Amino acid sequence: MSLQDFAASKAFTLGVELELQIVGRHDYDLAPGAADLLRLTSRRKLAADVKPEITSSMIELSTGICERHHELVTQLHEVRDALVHDAAKLNLRLCGGGTHAFQDWSRRRIFDTPRFRQVSQLYGYLSKQFTVFGQHVHIGCTGPDQALWLLHAMSRFVPQVIALSASSPFVQGTDTGFQSARLNSVFAFPLSGRAPFALSWREFGLYFDKMRRTGVVESMKDFYWDIRPKPEFGTIEVRVMDTPLTVERAAAIAAYLQCVARWLVLEKPFTPHEDDYLAYTYNRFQACRFGLDGEVVDPHTAEHRPLRELIAQTIEDVELHAIELRAERGLMLLREALTADDGSDATWLRRAQAREQYLPEVVRQQCLRFEGR
Numbered sequence: 565m566s567l568q569d570f571a572a573s574k575a576f577t578l579g580v581e582l583e584l585q586i587v588g589r590h591d592y593d594l595a596p597g598a599a600d601l602l603r604l605t606s607r608r609k610l611a612a613d614v615k616p617e618i619t620s621s622m623i624e625l626s627t628g629i630c631e632r633h634h635e636l637v638t639q640l641h642e643v644r645d646a647l648v649h650d651a652a653k654l655n656l657r658l659c660g661g662g663t664h665a666f667q668d669w670s671r672r673r674i675f676d677t678p679r680f681r682q683v684s685q686l687y688g689y690l691s692k693q694f695t696v697f698g699q700h701v702h703i704g705c706t707g708p709d710q711a712l713w714l715l716h717a718m719s720r721f722v723p724q725v726i727a728l729s730a731s732s733p734f735v736q737g738t739d740t741g742f743q744s745a746r747l748n749s750v751f752a753f754p755l756s757g758r759a760p761f762a763l764s765w766r767e768f769g770l771y772f773d774k775m776r777r778t779g780v781v782e783s784m785k786d787f788y789w790d791i792r793p794k795p796e797f798g799t800i801e802v803r804v805m806d807t808p809l810t811v812e813r814a815a816a817i818a819a820y821l822q823c824v825a826r827w828l829v830l831e832k833p834f835t836p837h838e839d840d841y842l843a844y845t846y847n848r849f850q851a852c853r854f855g856l857d858g859e860v861v862d863p864h865t866a867e868h869r870p871l872r873e874l875i876a877q878t879i880e881d882v883e884l885h886a887i888e889l890r891a892e893r894g895l896m897l898l899r900e901a902l903t904a905d906d907g908s909d910a911t912w913l914r915r916a917q918a919r920e921q922y923l924p925e926v927v928r929q930q931c932l933r934f935e936g937r
Contacts, residue, residue, distance in 0.1 A: 567772040567784075570708035570765060573798025576826050576889070577704035578630045580640070580818050582807050583697040584658045584934075585927075586621050586651070592927040594621035594667040594695070597656045598675060604650040612643035618680050619672040619695045623647070623658075629704070633819040633891040640811035641936075648935050659930035660814075661913070662697055662732030662746035662806025665923040669693045669736070679785075690753065696746040697807040699729060701818045702799035703825050708765030710829070715759060715791045715800045716836035717828045719844065721821070722790055722804050723851035723860050724878065727871045728817055728898060729805035730855040731909035737923060743855030743910040746806050747848070755781070756788040757845075761838045768793070790848075804848075809909045809933045812897060819894035823882040826889065839863055855908050856901075872902055 588595040598620045605614045613626040625647065627639045644658075651658050672692040674684045684691040705711035730743035742748070750756050762768040775781045784792060790804045802821055808814045842863035850858035851871060858871045879886075879895050886895050901907035906915055912933075916926045 567765075567769040568795050570711065570793070570795040571798035573704035573706065574631075575704055575706045575710075575829070576631075576822055577799075578636060578818055578822050579627055579702035579797070579799065580630075580636060580814060581624055581626045581700040581702075582640075582660070582811070582814055583617055583622055583624050583699075584647070584807065585661060585664050585697055585930075586623060587657050587659060587664070587927055587931065589655050589657055592657075592924040592931075594664050594672070595656055596620035596673050597651070597654055598623050600654050601647070601651055601656065604653065605647060608646055610643050610646060611639045614643065614647065616675045616677065616680075618675060618683060618691060620675045621667070621672060622695060622697060632889060633815060633822075633894045636815045636818055637812065640815055644811050644934070644936075657928075657931040657935075659927060659934045660697070660731065660807045660809040661909070661930055662730070662744055663735050663749075664695070664697075665734035665913070665917075665927055666737040667695065669695055687753065693749055693752070696732070696749045698746065698750075698803060699805040699807050699814050699817065701802045701805070701821050702794060702797055703802070703821060704799050708768075708793070708795065709763070711793050711798075711800050712763055712765065712768060713836065714825055714828065715793060716761070716763070716840065717832075717834070718791055718800070718802065718821070718825065719758065719840060721824055721878070722802075722844075723847045723858065723871060724875050725802065725817055725821065726804050726806075726848065726851035727855045727858060727908075728820070728875065728901070729808050729813070729909070730852070731806040731809055731913065733910045733914055734917070734923065739914065739917075742853050743908065744806050744852040747804065747852050750788060753788045755786060757790065758841060759787070759789040759792055761836075761841070763836065806909070809912065809930060810936070811934075813901075813909070816894035816897040819886070819889070819891035820879075820882075820898055822889060823885045823891055823895065824878065826885045827882045830885075855910055876902055
């Protein structure tokens with residue numbers, strides 16, 4: 565089977581996926597409630613879709629196709645409220661965050677689907693350690709070659725959205741020192757990291773066919789790249805973000821990526837080069853380790869700049885596109901986060917733990933934050 569054709573899609577449309585933590589109300593540890601929650605939610609008619617993830621203590625929601633920031637916010641509010649209501653019937657709660665603060669990965673259960681069983685058999689204990697929670701943003705592209713161009717053009721913004729979404733400082737009860745520790749779990753998978761450098765769908769198809777002949781992959785789902793093309797949707801999918809603590813921030817980050825994509829396509833034509841990735845892993849690490857206080861390097865000029873400063877500059881650069889896309893409110897939320905004392909979700913979590921000295925209480929407050937209280 566060769567790579568499938570790239571579906572038709574309207575440029576700069578949006579879709580968001582959020583992986584959520586399912587926790588018990590009595591101890592705020594992860595709880596295996598996905599199957600029961602899916603059963604209740606299946607009775608509802610929602611614009612967004614809800615489906616299982618690899619372990620039974622997590623669930624994924626996916627919005628429909630949106631063109632504007634406010635559409636995204638509306639859909640996310642609707643599905644959040646429905647899930648929160650149904651979870652309460654099961655004595656469960658939901659929250660954001662890229663990792664659960666104190667869960668033990670060895671206690672997780674693989675959700676029973678053929679795909680997840682196959683992943684578990686292949687990757688062993690890594691599959692249970694993959695109980696981490698991310699935000700994925702799909703951006704519509706008019707054709708496959710534009711999708712690959714945009715994929716590589718967007719790569720320099722990966723550290724920015726990692727920093728904006730960072731919400732995973734704790735792993736198994738320990739402060740890791742990272743703002744986003746989640747990506748360390750993702751990076752353990754052999755087909756993670758950056759996509760191969762290909763600028764035409766024909767060239768990419770040749771790469772895919774070679775990989776499939778090796779028996780390593782069967783479909784695009786087997787690649788865990790930071791940004792990957794999704795031919796069945798006609799999109800590129802940006803996958804590096806932690807799940808934020810609120811749906812408002814999730815929508816704002818998606819709008820940020822939408823504005824950047826439009827700005828790149830309409831105003832910043834350039835030819836991507838392999839050398840664009842010289843400092844990619846270093847810059848990615850800086851964002852994971854230090855978040856908004858990280859510093860990244862331009863691989864061509866060797867200039868080092870603070871991420872906080874780069875994000876502020878990007879928001880200014882895309883301002884006219886934000887107006888055209890009616891995304892000003894989302895970008896305003898991110899602009900405020902750059903200067904707020906606890907503007908980072910990871911900082912908010914650390915301060916909650918410093919105040920409470922009890923991680924289950926931190927998770928309880930995460931639930932309140934996700935519920936919009």
